[in-house]
Amino acid sequence: DQQVKQNSPSLSVQEGRISILNCDYTNSMFDYFLWYKKYPAEGPTFLISISSIKDKNEDGRFTVFLNKSAKHLSLHIVPSQPGDSAVYFCAAQGAQKLVFGQGTRLTINP
Amino acid sequence: DVKVTQSSRYLVKRTGEKVFLECVQDMDHENMFWYRQDPGLGLRLIYFSYDVKMKEKGDIPEGYSVSREKKERFSLILESASTNQTSMYLCASSLAGRADTQYFGPGTRLTVL
Numbered sequence: 001d002q003q004v005k006q007n008s009p010s011l012s013v014q015e016g017r018i019s020i021l022n023c024d025y026t027n028s029m030f031d032y033f034l035w036y037k038k039y040p041a042e043g044p045t046f047l048i049s050i051s052s053i054k055d056k057n058e059d060g061r062f063t064v065f066l067n068k069s070a071k072h073l074s075l076h077i078v079p080s081q082p083g084d085s086a087v088y089f090c091a092a093q094g095a096q097k098l099v100f101g102q103g104t105r106l107t108i109n110p
Numbered sequence: 111d112v113k114v115t116q117s118s119r120y121l122v123k124r125t126g127e128k129v130f131l132e133c134v135q136d137m138d139h140e141n142m143f144w145y146r147q148d149p150g151l152g153l154r155l156i157y158f159s160y161d162v163k164m165k166e167k168g169d170i171p172e173g174y175s176v177s178r179e180k181k182e183r184f185s186l187i188l189e190s191a192s193t194n195q196t197s198m199y200l201c202a203s204s205l206a207g208r209a210d211t212q213y214f215g216p217g218t219r220l221t222v223l
Contacts, residue, residue: 041216042216042217043213043216046213049210097143097158097168102151
């Protein structure tokens with residue numbers, strides 16, 4: 001039973017355009033949501049997070065939106081850069097642990 | 111600079127062998143985690159530990175055990191390796207009460223033949 005789902009395994013975006021990565025969850029008890037970024041041969045690194053009491057958090061080119069009624073969050077990257085090419089994992093925190101989605105491979109084309 | 115290291119980047123073992131994966135963190139973190147990453151399944155939590163000698167089952171603990179004798183070290187043990195345990199294994203650590211911001215090691219690619 002996948003509590004956190006990323007339904008798009010891959011996404012291809014032109015450099016300079018906006019990248020939008022999506023994530024859905026089922027457990028309304030999650031209190032914190034995060035995005036991690038993973039390059040090949042490296043462990044995931046924390047990118048940005050949002051508390052369940054907020055609907056938006058922004059950090060430079062990265063913005064995360066949370067829609068609690070729809071149990072949906074998204075990550076916007078604008079403008080997209082070649083170095084953003086990576087696998088992005090959505091995660092939700094509950095009971096002192098994280099539940100991760102399947103990941104979306106983002107490719108930024110020059 | 112925070113650091114989580116894993117004993118091997120690549121490991122090849124035979125079915126039935128006992129396998130030890132070691133993880134060490136130098137950040138004095140209380141929490142440590144073991145995940146496996148598989149295509150289409152993302153990261154799945156195997157075991158985690160809040161403190162020395164403490165352990166909690168994650169979502170897929172079957173076939174695995176763990177050991178945490180020292181705060182900085184968390185070991186994952188495959189008692190009798192099977193081919194379906196071929197995977198990328200990732201260790202992570204975090205401060206107490208901060209399971210959100212986890213620091214990951216580079217991973218160990220384990221192949222069981």
